[in-house]
Amino acid sequence: LKATFPASKAEASKDKLESEPTIKLDIHLFHCGQGDTVLLNLLGEKWVLIDCNLPKGQVRDEFFLLVSSLKINRLDLVCLTHSHEDHYTGMEEVLRYFNAAGRSVGMYCVGAVEPRLIHTWMKRQNRPKSSVLGYERLNKYVDELLKSKPPRIILFSADANSRPVIVVGGSEEVQLHPIAPSPSESRTALQEAFLFGKAKDQLNKLSIVLALLIRSKKSEFSGLLAADTDAAGFRSAMERLKEIEPHRPKPTFDFVKVSHHGSWDSHEGSGVAEHHKPDVEFVAGISAGRIKVLPDREVLRDFLINNWTVLVTTKKLAHRKRYALELFGQNPYTEFQARNLKITWSEDRQLEWFPEEAQISLPEIENYQTVTKGTQT
Amino acid sequence: MEIGEQIREHVARAGLGQRPQAEFQQRENLISIRSQGSLGKNAILIAPHHGSGLESSWHESLAYVEWTRRNLFEEPRALLVCLTHPHEDHYTGLSDVAFGPPRPCIIESHRGVVSDVLGNQVEITYETPAGPIKQIYNREQFRGGVIPNEGDDVEAKVTVSVVDRETSEVEEDFESDIPSFEGRGIKGQARI
Numbered sequence: 245l246k247a248t249f250p251a252s253k254a255e256a257s258k259d260k261l262e263s264e265p266t267i268k269l270d271i272h273l274f275h276c277g278q279g280d281t282v283l284l285n286l287l288g289e290k291w292v293l294i295d296c297n298l299p300k301g302q303v304r305d306e307f308f309l310l311v312s313s314l315k316i317n318r319l320d321l322v323c324l325t326h327s328h329e330d331h332y333t334g335m336e337e338v339l340r341y342f343n344a345a346g347r348s349v350g351m352y353c354v355g356a357v358e359p360r361l362i363h364t365w366m367k368r369q370n371r372p373k374s375s376v377l378g379y380e381r382l383n384k385y386v387d388e389l390l391k392s393k394p395p396r397i398i399l400f401s402a403d404a405n406s407r408p409v410i411v412v413g414g415s416e417e418v419q420l421h422p423i424a425p426s427p428s429e430s431r432t433a434l435q436e437a438f439l440f441g442k443a444k445d446q447l448n449k450l451s452i453v454l455a456l457l458i459r460s461k462k463s464e465f466s467g468l469l470a471a472d473t474d475a476a477g478f479r480s481a482m483e484r485l486k487e488i489e490p491h492r493p494k495p496t497f498d499f500v501k502v503s504h505h506g507s508w509d510s511h512e513g514s515g516v517a518e519h520h521k522p523d524v525e526f527v528a529g530i531s532a533g534r535i536k537v538l539p540d541r542e543v544l545r546d547f548l549i550n551n552w553t554v555l556v557t558t559k560k561l562a563h564r565k566r567y568a569l570e571l572f573g574q575n576p577y578t579e580f581q582a583r584n585l586k587i588t589w590s591e592d593r594q595l596e597w598f599p600e601e602a603q604i605s606l607p608e609i610e611n612y613q614t615v616t617k618g619t620q621t
Numbered sequence: 622m623e624i625g626e627q628i629r630e631h632v633a634r635a636g637l638g639q640r641p642q643a644e645f646q647q648r649e650n651l652i653s654i655r656s657q658g659s660l661g662k663n664a665i666l667i668a669p670h671h672g673s674g675l676e677s678s679w680h681e682s683l684a685y686v687e688w689t690r691r692n693l694f695e696e697p698r699a700l701l702v703c704l705t706h707p708h709e710d711h712y713t714g715l716s717d718v719a720f721g722p723p724r725p726c727i728i729e730s731h732r733g734v735v736s737d738v739l740g741n742q743v744e745i746t747y748e749t750p751a752g753p754i755k756q757i758y759n760r761e762q763f764r765g766g767v768i769p770n771e772g773d774d775v776e777a778k779v780t781v782s783v784v785d786r787e788t789s790e791v792e793e794d795f796e797s798d799i800p801s802f803e804g805r806g807i808k809g810q811a812r813i
Contacts, residue, residue: 399802
């Protein structure tokens with residue numbers, strides 16, 4: 245005789261896991277100093293790179309080691325949120341790496357403002373020649389990829405009016421929704437920049453802000469990748485999000501990559517600090533500043549007082565006793581070592597991160613040197 | 622009607638070539654607007670201040686700059702420059718996109734009271750529906766360089782002028798050999 249017993253709870257759960265793929269996200273915040281290198285693994289299948297600050301040498305090498313260890317052979321989406329060098333340094337090399345040896349890139353997302361206009365602007369601003377040249381080379385390589393037959397990359401020009409990028413994995417999907425800047429904000433920033441010349445740097449205002457949304461029957465997730473947008477951009481993004489999801493009058497996020505490395509100018513009077521402040525349930529990810537200025541202590545304090553769980557890629561640099569000296573003289577790239585802060589979310593709404601010590605607390609920030617609003621770069 | 626709406630209506634009429642006859646009186650003569658020109662598409666809007674200049678925060682308090690940004694800038698051929706003084710230094714950068722003399726379009730008058738005088742600096746308080754706004758001005762911002770006394774009523778005048786543009790788009794003046802990406806992006810829904 246063969247007795248049949250009901251499956252144990254664990255077995256049933258295992259069967260369920262095997263039959264229904266788990267909705268999960270991995271967010272890698274690669275420590276690259278003041279700058280963003282955000283690598284997303286969506287639904288366990290798709291890889292998305294949001295910006296990169298990978299100067300030649302140790303940091304870039306360690307990024308490619310990470311890519312290799314994660315066995316990433318295809319970047320489904322590469323997004324350049326805006327044209328500051330701490331967001332595109334090394335991006336050309338990343339695109340070249342993924343367009344060789346059987347690897348590939350799917351889509352390349354940039355702002356709706358023409359790169360050649362940005363390039364013109366950068367020249368007029370007398371930005372460092374290496375930065376201007378790096379931007380030029382990146383865009384010419386993208387042009388080359390677009391011109392090849394068949395095209396080796398798909399261009400996606402994004403602003404707040406764009407439809408979302410739908411990331412599909414199994415029966416689930418994730419939306420990457422551009423929610424700022426609006427076309428009129430971009431035009432305003434450009435026109436003011438050209439008229440005021442060197443006096444104003446408006447590139448941060450052109451930052452693409454992305455909402456990372458899962459709206460599954462099984463579970464929901466809301467993430468915000470705020471790039472370097474300023475206070476006005478943040479407000480605008482929140483308003484746009486409310487238009488997209490009118491049944492959610494107050495945005496709530498499970499995860500936020502805070503804007504502009506936690507700077508005061510992206511915070512003061514902004515959507516984060518005042519009445520547009522979203523509810524953030526779990527985590528704010530911040531890349532620590534290369535010049536030991538960012539994130540700003542008062543910004544961190546505000547987050548912590550609001551009971552956010554705040555993660556920084558490293559605390560070592562946050563103790564910035566000699567930041568002024570470094571600001572005015574030393575090579576800012578020499579001190580830090582790249583390391584990867586990994587944040588994982590799965591459908592049971594649990595956020596975990598590694599290394600655990602990335603979480604920062606109120607007492608820890610008391611020894612930070614204060615950077616006043618006026619002196620922040 | 623909100624001030625922003627009044628200005629919007631005013632400029633919208635001007636944009637259509639109409640010449641509004643009415644002078645808008647608002648908030649106990651705090652602001653008056655008069656049309657003296659037309660605002661066409663091929664125009665740059667310049668807001669130089671005459672006499673005792675007003676700072677941008679004052680304009681922002683009236684939602685004036687915000688309104689202009691949101692509405693005029695929808696029209697790519699219209700640009701706004703807010704100036705604290707009608708000094709030629711402030712026109713630097715306009716020479717390649719503008720030609721012809723500025724034509725006055727809107728004249729505003731703001732009334733306030735001198736609340737403090739300290740040396741060459743004068744604090745003027747403006748009563749607004751949102752509460753008092755204090756602005757500090759220097760001697761050279763007053764007509765003839767004469768500083769008023771504490772308690773004096775003063776009037777600040779703002780003229781919004783229109784300057785025709787030679788080129789239709791600032792963006793046309795490229796100094797870059799990066800190829801254009803325009804029209805090369807994905808159309809429709811992006812899926813990965």
